[in-house]
Amino acid sequence: MTDKPTVLFVCVHNAGRSQMAAGWLRHLAGDSVEVRSAGSAPADTINPAAIEAMAEVGIDITDQTPKLLEYEAAESSDVIITMGCGDACPVFPGKRYEDWKLDDPAGKGIDAVRPIRDDIRTRVETLLAELHTAA
Template identity: 80%
Template structure:
């Protein structure tokens, strides 16, 4: 069986906050119409607890996610690569769609400060989904 769903990869440094929230939103809003991946150039040991709490507030559970190291294969096998401040560690492959989302890093922040980042990510995910369905 061949999978024709687009694959979206979210990349940030620690894969503990922004990219995990983005992956959680995309899984929630797209269901099984998109394959969702996330990774980090220098993954943390655990997900940011404030990001987990902020997502729980909107009914999305990301507690089962684990920060993962970005690999060339993961990036190469993705259709859309969305970076969130991973700098030069993000691989570039010809023919891939890239977006760089400038978002504040929630590392070390409390849930009150993470909520606006969560909501901005949701808005960007909704725009991404609308664009992916137009291209399908």
């Protein structure tokens, strides 16, 4: 890894889980980590419940838009975190991969999205500690 690791969060629609994870990592890591997110079949907009859940903890993800997972973004990332995209994510030798089993917030209300948000925060905190240890 370079001095500034690159983390790519990938879920199918890039509208909920991956956007919340990217928001947490940007918030917690500042500019010490390059944060990316993408989806294998991106939605048109970010899930409103994900936006609301993140706003409750002071993180604004309204400036983000779902993006298509591109080969180059995956190839140039140090860590790739998948969240339900399965075989749609390309595999590159030498990359660190993790698959986070998380409920999909799509179609769920804020009460169901809060625990997903909090689970993601815990996972991002662990990831960040590991990245700083490896640096």
